[in-house]
Structures are given as C-alpha cells and as structure tokens.
Amino acid sequence: MTGTGLEGPGSASWAKRAVDSAGEAGVPVARSRPPAWWRATLFIGCFWLISGCFVAVAGAHKVIVFATVQDQKIEGEVYYQGGSPARNATLTVEDAHGHVLSTVTLNDHGKFSYQPRSRQAHRLVADAGMGHQAAYVVPAAELPEDLPAPPSESSPNHDHAGGQDHAGAHGDAADHDHSTEHQHGSVTEPGGGGAVEAAGAGEADVKLPGGEIEALNQQIAAMRTDLQRWRTRLRWQDLLGGCGYILGIFGVWVLARRQRNEGGASTR
Amino acid sequence: MHLHEAVLAGSPAGIGVLCAGAVGTAVGTAIGLRKMDNEHVPCVAVVTSAFFVISSIHVPAGVTSVHLVLTGLVGLLLGWTAFPALLIALMLQALLLGHGGVLALGINTLVMATPAVVCHHVFRRSVCCGHDKVAGLAGVVGGATGVLGAAFLMATALWLSGEAFTVPAVAILVSHLGVALVEGLVTGGAVVFLRRVRPDVLERPFLFAALSTEC
Numbered sequence: 284m285t286g287t288g289l290e291g292p293g294s295a296s297w298a299k300r301a302v303d304s305a306g307e308a309g310v311p312v313a314r315s316r317p318p319a320w321w322r323a324t325l326f327i328g329c330f331w332l333i334s335g336c337f338v339a340v341a342g343a344h345k346v347i348v349f350a351t352v353q354d355q356k357i358e359g360e361v362y363y364q365g366g367s368p369a370r371n372a373t374l375t376v377e378d379a380h381g382h383v384l385s386t387v388t389l390n391d392h393g394k395f396s397y398q399p400r401s402r403q404a405h406r407l408v409a410d411a412g413m414g415h416q417a418a419y420v421v422p423a424a425e426l427p428e429d430l431p432a433p434p435s436e437s438s439p440n441h442d443h444a445g446g447q448d449h450a451g452a453h454g455d456a457a458d459h460d461h462s463t464e465h466q467h468g469s470v471t472e473p474g475g476g477g478a479v480e481a482a483g484a485g486e487a488d489v490k491l492p493g494g495e496i497e498a499l500n501q502q503i504a505a506m507r508t509d510l511q512r513w514r515t516r517l518r519w520q521d522l523l524g525g526c527g528y529i530l531g532i533f534g535v536w537v538l539a540r541r542q543r544n545e546g547g548a549s550t551r
Numbered sequence: 552m553h554l555h556e557a558v559l560a561g562s563p564a565g566i567g568v569l570c571a572g573a574v575g576t577a578v579g580t581a582i583g584l585r586k587m588d589n590e591h592v593p594c595v596a597v598v599t600s601a602f603f604v605i606s607s608i609h610v611p612a613g614v615t616s617v618h619l620v621l622t623g624l625v626g627l628l629l630g631w632t633a634f635p636a637l638l639i640a641l642m643l644q645a646l647l648l649g650h651g652g653v654l655a656l657g658i659n660t661l662v663m664a665t666p667a668v669v670c671h672h673v674f675r676r677s678v679c680c681g682h683d684k685v686a687g688l689a690g691v692v693g694g695a696t697g698v699l700g701a702a703f704l705m706a707t708a709l710w711l712s713g714e715a716f717t718v719p720a721v722a723i724l725v726s727h728l729g730v731a732l733v734e735g736l737v738t739g740g741a742v743v744f745l746r747r748v749r750p751d752v753l754e755r756p757f758l759f760a761a762l763s764t765e766c
Contacts, residue, residue: 345648345649345650346555364648412722414554414555414705414708414709415555416555417555515649517607517648521647521648522603522604522607524647525600525603525604525640525643525644525647525648526600526603526604528643528647529596529599529600529603529639529640529643530596530600532596532639533592533593533595533596533599533639534592534596536592537589537592540589541589
C-alpha cells in the first residue's frame with residue numbers, strides 16, 4: 284500500500300520484513316501487523332500518559348447533598364464530587380409523605396439552612412440542572428425532640444414560610460421563629476455545673492451544660508461533613524478498579540469467542 | 552453529561568425515555584458486538600478504559616460543570632463498537648462511582664454512542680486520507696461534533712421527559728462549547744499522532760467492507 288501517507292517509522296521494519304519474506308515465497312506483498320502485545324502496550328501507555336495528567340484534578344460532576352442538624356436547624360450543602368459548590372442549584376425540602384415544604388435556589392456557596400416545623404424525616408432533593416440530581420434524607424431521630432409531631436397525611440404541612448427565597452449567606456429556606464427553651468425531663472438546665480446524672484432505664488441522656496452540647500454538635504457535624512466528603516471523593520482506586528474490570532470483561536469476551544470458534548472448528 | 556435516573560423516573564414520559572434508551576442501546580450493542588472481532592478487542596478495551604478515566608475530568612463551566620467524553624475519538628476508532636464499549640464504561644461508572652444510575656444506563660449510552668457512530672460515518676474517510684492537515688482538521692471537527700451531538704441528545708431526552716427544551720438546550724450547548732473546543736483539539740491531536748505511529752488503527756475498516764485510504 285503505497286502513497287497512503289499513513290506509514291510511520293514504526294511500521295517500516297515490520298513492513299520490510301513482510302515484503303522480503305513475501306517476495307521470497309513468490310506471494311503478493313502484504314504488510315504484516317505488529318504484535319498484539321506491542322499495540323496494546325503502546326495504546327495503554329499513550330492513553331494513561333494523557334489521562335494521568337488530569338487524574339490529579341479528576342472530579343466528575345456527580346451532585347452530592349449532605350446535611351446535619353445544628354442548633355435545631357437542618358444545615359447542609361450541595362456540591363459536586365471534587366468539592367466545588369453547586370451554584371444556583373435548586374433545593375427542595377419534602378416531608379415524610381413527599382409533600383413539598385419549601386424550595387430555595389442556592390447561592391455561590393451551595394450551602395443552605397432550614398428550620399424544621401415537625402419531627403419527621405425530611406427529604407432534601409437538590410437539582411443542579413441538566414439532569415444532575417441528588418437526594419438526602421434527614422431522619423426524624425436527628426431532629427430536636429421538642430418539635431411537634433408530624434401532621435397527618437390528610438393535612439399536609441405546606442408551610443412555605445421560606446417560599447422561593449433566593450439564598451443569602453446561608454440559603455435560608457424558612458423563618459427562625461423557634462424557641463430555644465424547652466421543658467424536658469432528661470435535658471440538663473443551661474449553665475449548669477456539668478454534673479452527670481444517671482438517665483432512666485433504656486435512655487442515654489447525658490446532662491451537660493448547653494454550651495458544651497452545642498460545641499459537641501458542631502464538632503460532630505464537622506466530622507460527619509468531612510466523612511461524607513471523604514466517602515464521595517474520586518479516588519485512584521476507583522479508576523484503576525474500573526479499568527481492571529474493563530480489561531477483564533473484554534478478556535473474558537475474547538476467551539469465550541475463541542473457545543466457541545475452536546469448538547466449531549473441531550466439530551467439522 | 553450523565554442523566555440521573557431520578558430526573559427521568561419521576562414521570563411517565565421520563566420512564567418512556569428510559570425504556571426507549573434501553574431498547575436503542577440494546578440494538579446498537581448487538582450491532583457493535585457482531586462487528587467486533589478478537590483482533591480488535593485490545594484496542595476496544597484500551598479505548599474504553601480511556602473513556603472511563605477521562606470522563607471523570609471535571610471542568611467548571613459557569614454555574615455547573617462538564618466533563619470530557621471523547622465521543623468523537625471513540626467513534627472514529629471504534630465505529631459501531633462504541634456502543635458496547637461505552638455501555639461497559641458507563642455501567643462501571645454507575646456502579647463504582649455513582650454517576651448516572653443503572654436505570655439510566657441505556658439512555659446515557661444512547662446519548663453518547665449515537666454521536667460517536669455518526670462521527671465515524673461522517674469523518675472516517677477524511678481522517679484516513681493522505682493529507683495530515685485534512686485529517687487533523689477532520690479530527691478536530693469530529694471531536695467537537697461528538698460532544699455537541701451528545702449535548703443535543705441529552706437536551707432532547709430531558710425535553711421528552713417533560714422539561715422545557717429551548718432554554719435548557721441552549722444552556723447545555725453553551726456550557727459544552729468550551730468542552731467541544733478542547734475535545735476537538737484533543738481528538739485532532741490524537742488523530743495526527745495515530746497516523747504517524749499506529750496508522751493501522753485508523754485504517755481498520757469497521758463499517759465498510761474495504762475502506763479505501765484515499766480521500
């Protein structure tokens with residue numbers, strides 16, 4: 284095949300050997316193919332060289348929403364895998380029955396804060412547009428115990444106190460009218476001396492000053508956020524594992540086809 | 552460019568889109584598997600691995616983010632075999648990385664593999680011709696076409712599932728213009744590189760019985 288303009292220096296030696304051997308045998312000149320292992324090695328090396336330059340900043344656009352309960356409010360953030368905030372994403376808060384409680388458009392920080400009105404599971408649905416969506420459920424057990432019980436399904440809580448508010452510094456989606464004073468038999472008095480009293484059977488209430496409880500909650504929330512980010516980040520192991528699976532799947536495919544072809548040839 | 556199953560599964564129209572995508576992908580995959588012989592499998596495997604890794608590259612684009620897909624290059628190299636290759640890559644992304652979802656696997660594969668096959672039919676002859684500049688330019692245009700075609704199909708899928716079309720489609724296409732430019736350059740560079748180092752890869756006839764290297 285001459286005049287194609289596609290012959291590279293790498294193929295010259297193989298082509299020459301093919302020409303010489305073919306010419307000696309008196310058969311038409313045919314261009315021999317380089318070994319399969321060489322082709323595979325070259326391809327793998329080239330693509331990995333290019334890909335490896337970018338894996339350091341790899342982070343696909345998987346949308347992640349995460350929230351914790353802090354200071355009796357549901358606070359969280361919406362971000363892409365890799366850590367960048369989901370700017371202008373829409374966050375919808377739904378109750379346990381799927382009714383929409385509030386909707387807010389997040390700001391550049393992707394953070395939000397929502398004041399729950401009842402002690403029920405809240406489902407947070409984040410929509411970053413173009414088919415990118417994620418959901419997170421805040422279980423009722425994480426909400427303050429002094430919140431009223433959830434309304435029945437026949438009277439959905441459609442309190443849109445936050446309405447379609449555009450986010451401020453924290454993307455508030457509800458008003459802040461809630462009382463910090465509550466009467467509960469197992470909760471300590473604020474400003475106390477930190478004495479710990481035995482809780483009732485089956486309960487694990489620890490009486491601490493209110494300030495220490497809030498500090499602990501903040502530290503736990505920060506740890507949970509860091510843990511969530513660590514769990515959802517893209518890692519080298521995931522990419523290598525995926526490539527390994529790909530090569531293995533195609534290897535099994537080749538093996539199966541070869542065995543089928545050999546079985547068909549032996550029966551003839 | 553992954554459509555999440557939660558976006559489409561919320562309405563009957565979206566479920567229809569998911570089913571149509573699954574059927575289309577099944578047909579394309581069957582055609583691709585018939586055209587894939589044992590000698591070609593290592594190349595398909597490596598290209599699939601490259602797509603799996605490179606589609607994880609995050610490129611911020613305004614209020615959202617986009618990623619490289621290399622559908623144009625995949626189509627130029629694999630042709631109809633792009634369907635099973637992208638199906639496997641997207642399946643592993645859904646299972647290992649949580650991108651897109653298993654239910655949306657069919658529509659995601661159809662969205663990305665269809666432009667790849669189109670690029671193969673349209674630009675393959677130009678890529679294999681005897682002029683490096685023409686082949687490089689064809690690679691650039693093919694790479695950009697692959698991305699924009701996939702973006703258009705994604706907007707169409709969202710429209711068929713009940714969302715508005717005009718504004719999201721424009722937003723999707725505009726946000727992918729930068730990616731299309733980058734992918735075009737990458738594809739053009741890859742085509743020129745392969746012509747000089749591994750010309751037999753581009754010469755391999757995947758669709759036509761005897762693909763001539765003459766333009």
